[in-house]
Amino acid sequence: MLDDNNSGLSFKIVNDESVIKFTKSSIYNDIIEFISNLNKSVIAVEMKPLEKFQLASEYNNKGNENFLLLSKNVYNIFQLVKNMNKCIDSCPPIKQPFRFGNKGFQKFCEEYYKEIDEHLPQILNDSGIDNISEHTFQLAYYLKNSIGNKNRIDYGTGHELNFLLFLFCLNKLHFFTSSDYKHLVLVLYRQYLEGVRRIQIIYTVEPAGSRGAWGLDDFQFLVFLFGAAQLSYNRNIKTDDVKLLKF
Helix, strand or coil: CCCCCCCCCCCCCCCHHHHHHHHCCHHHHHHHHHHHHHHHHCCCCCCCCCCCEEEHHHCCCCCCCCCEEECHHHHHHHHHHHHHHHHHHHCCCCCCCCCCCCCHHHHHHHHHHHHHHHHHHHHHHHCCCCCHHHHHHHHHHHHHCCCCECCCCEECHHHHHHHHHHHHHHHHCCCCCHHHHHHHHHHHHHHHHHHHHHHHHHCCCEECCCCHHHCCCCCCCHHHHHHHHHHCCCCCCCHHHHHCCCC
């Protein structure tokens, strides 16, 4: 959480002792359960192009199973995450003498923060959930911090965790239902992943922290967990098949 005079929020995990306390808390167990439920929702589920989706309330052709039918709340968050691409396109990398950490990333962050501040409150209000707007600051904080560190111009698994916590908090507020879980992975997380991978390439952001090389990837972690769920229970997959788009 973020220290802010107006929000009343503050950082709670600040040292080794608080980490141990956190891992023994009910909220820690809730987060693990949320990840597990997301993972279960995509077991043996193939990918479909992001273009193949439609807002469920506007879907008429029930005989066509090629569409992903999204709830209004999932659809609205998807559009907000997708706006990351618009901000990237409007903030090209700048010419600079060093190879890594392009400062065009800082301009991108400012633009995407504006998108979040403009659209997230309306999305929450439109959900019809009582008192959900009271949590706008905290939700916006997690989403803003999911795209990387503006000052250090880096990105890592901690930022990915912020996006997960953004979804987790929305779920805690009953913004999503269990029937949405599959789409949280295959639509929201996937769109987020495509956006931050563009950030990594275009702005040459560095891996955050000093332990990124210990993982399967310097930047992401959840993609391997969800991908393993998708590939499970399929005995016909060959080694080369993991390169296919449907996985």
